[in-house]
Amino acid sequence: MRIQDWQKFNEQHLVIVDKEQKEELVLSFFKHAFLPQFKIFTFEELKQFLTYSLSEELILQFAQKNQLSMENAWIYLNHLSYIQENKEYVSFRLQELQNLKKKNADLLATGKSHLQFLKGKTVVVYQNQKYFKEIETLCQVYQLKCLKVEDPKVSLKEKEVFCFDSIEEEVEYVAVSIAQLIEKGINPSKIKLCYAQDNLAYQIEKIFKFFRLPVVSKPSKYIEIPFYKQFLEILKLHSSVKEAMDCYQKQLENTIDEDKIQQLMTICNQWIHLKHEDFILVLEYYFKTHTINLFQAGMIEKISYHQKVSNDCYVFVLGLNQGIIPQSFKDEDFFSDVEKKELHLTTSEEKNQIELEDLKRFFAETKNLFMSYHLKENNKVCYPAILIDLWHFIVKRPTLSIYDSYSASYDQIKLADAYDKNTQNAMIKVLEENYLIDYCQYQNQFRIQNHQTFIDAIQKEKITLSYSTMNTFFQCPYQYYLSQICLFKDNQSTFNQEIGTLFHFILANEKETGFDWEKNYDHYFDNQRILSSKEKFYLTKLKKELQFLISFNHEMENHTHFKKTLCEQKLLVSYGNPMILPIKGFIDKMMIY
Structure with a gap:
């Protein structure tokens, strides 16, 4: 909207804008020397002004009165503002919430001064389609006029989106592009990142450090x-x-x-x-x-696609993958979609449509825009967002110049990774010409000085080789020496590993005379550690799976000619030479006639 349009509003208007837009709007008024006569609110500010302030003290009082945690009390308070005390609801759950609000009426009363201030006011909702129905509902409760103001719908011109094979390649390309912009004199504060994936945040933080790019950390x-x-x-x-x-x-x-x-x-x-x-x-x-907030001047900032950026900003939208951008809402909120319809609130389907429109406007209004997606993340296959086809974006596959570098450290990491995967291409040849890395060249200075002492240590500790230790040895002999000979081990078992060990133990011994597998299962962790509620839940659930496995094994054995089952049978191969470690293994299960 132009300044002339804003001048139409006076002190009888309350203008509602997005949280991200409020600061920009005030700054725009300041630049044009315009002093607004109306008040500007965000949706949350209006809601608390109309109903009750979600202060920590109110949350505590509500929590104590209703025997809730403060976190759960906030959830209830945040949604009770939409419940009208004198309205008849069809939904039984809404009726219960209505009773809860009446029960706490002394805590949830709107201030008289607020009600006096609101008389005769018109609420103007500016580009806030996301919460328009919620605002409209609140206005009906307090008998306020509600007016929606929107900019005309936008149309997308031809846009390009870049495709990368992996998430690392995508982030590296963006890092190089940003380094080139900074080299041209662009202030880092004019460079914005837009992404919605935690894995991307990790990759950005990791890779940007190699390029020494000043990116704002997650709050x-x-x-x-x-x-x-x-x-x-x-x-x-x-x-x-x-x-x-x-x-x-x-x-x-x-x-x-x-x-x-x-x-x-x-x-x-x-x-x-x-x-x-x-x-x-x-x-x-x-x-x-x-x-x-860890933001400092002169740093690359992460933004949302709900924000507006100035024409001199450069925006990089990463991870334009299916299910990631735009944000997708499901019918899993505090209020179900059926309840939202009864309350006249925005349903998940309507939210998804609004998100799509907001994203379209963001793409159309951003002048310097870079968009990208990746096809693989670790071992997971990723797909491009449907909107790429829907909006007829042109897909391109860019390549980095193999002769330009902005991070020697990252180049060396790429070279080592190529050696690991036995990759050969033009880029690797250039990297080999420029960097000499000590790949697989580590030579430790350890030498055995007393063979007999070494032999005695092997026999005392009963050191043997197994498949896993041999694998460690071939990957790194020095690591084998530290973990198996010196016994420097720092392995923390996970709950998944502990469950695997428990299943292994039960299945190996459940046929032993006098072995009560259920008793052993229930008390397996008693003397080890205290389980969390989540772990107790899964332990109870997995007991049924174990019972099914035992029954299945018994039934299967009834249809075979095998007479005996042997579990955890040790296999030891000794060479008679004390300097050659014996090979030891365990056979999980054998069945004999």
Whole structure:
């Protein structure tokens, strides 16, 4: 919209924009020396202004009154704002939520000053189709006029999208392209990344480091930062915030900057009036739900396709793969699609259509746009997004110049990877001409000085070779020496491995006389470690699978001529030479007549 269009609105209007657009809109008004008479809200700000503020104290009170965790209390409070107390609902679940809202009416009342301010106001929804039905519903509850303002629909001109064989190639190409832009004098803050895949975030962070590109890291939650997490642990051991803060400052001993301490105090001061037990609950919830933005000037920023960017920005959209971009919504929200229709809220199908329109507008309005997708991620096959065909994008397969390099370290890693996979092509030949890497050339200085001492050590520790240890030896003899001879092992077993070992143990011994497999299964972990709720759930579920396997084995053996089953039979091949390690293995199962 032009400034002249905004001048039509006055103090009787409330303008609702996307969170990403609010700052840009205010900046645009400032540039044009336009002082708006109306108030600007985001959807969340309007919702809390019309209903109740989702403050940490309100969430705590609601949680305690209804015996909920603060996380679950927030979910209920976030959705109860759409429930009208005097309306008759068909859905039994909506009726229950209505009763819950009535029960907590004393906590969820809208301020009188807010209601007075809202009288006669018109809500103007600007380019916020995503939440229009929700805003319209709230306006009906509070008898406000609702007006939708949208820019004209856009049409996509011919666009190019680049296809890469692997996710690493895609990220490398983008890294090189960004390095070339910076080389031309483009400020990194004018370069934006748009992606929606966690694996892409990992690859970008990893590969961009080799190119020394200043990319903004993913925002961290307070609870993930040791400084804040440690304070929370100390707080739980003390009877007041002051005691905990004094103890923590003594513990730090000037190893942390004063700004961080000041920020922590500012956070704590918000709820210093609460009881100590309540204060701990609120602070822990705050640390779990709030993040610290690590953005600094002059850094490459990640954006959403819901944002608008200026014409001098360069946007790289990565991972334009099926099911990734645009975001896909399913009927799995707090309210089902049936309930959403009764509440007049946006259904998952409508959300998907809005996402598609938003993405189309983003592509059409972004001047300097690069789009790409990949066909393989590790061993997983990936497919291009359907919209590539739907919008008739031109697919191209770019190649990097084999003579230009922006990262010697990454070139050497590519060369080593090519050696691993026995790859030969023009790029590898150029890399070989430029880099000499110590591939498979490590020579450790270890020498056996006393053969008898070595032989005694082998016999004492009963060191043998097996298929897995031989595999380790052929991959790296020195690793074998460290893990098998020196016994330097640091292997942490996973729950999957522990379940595999348990199944192996039960199936090998279930035919032994007096062996109660169910008792052994139920108490297998008793003296090892405490299982989590998730692990207990899967342990109970997998017991049925094990019972089926045992029954199946018994039934199968009834149809054979074999008389006996032997499990875990040791096989040892010795050469009679103390300097040659014996080969040991275990045969899982043998059946004999």
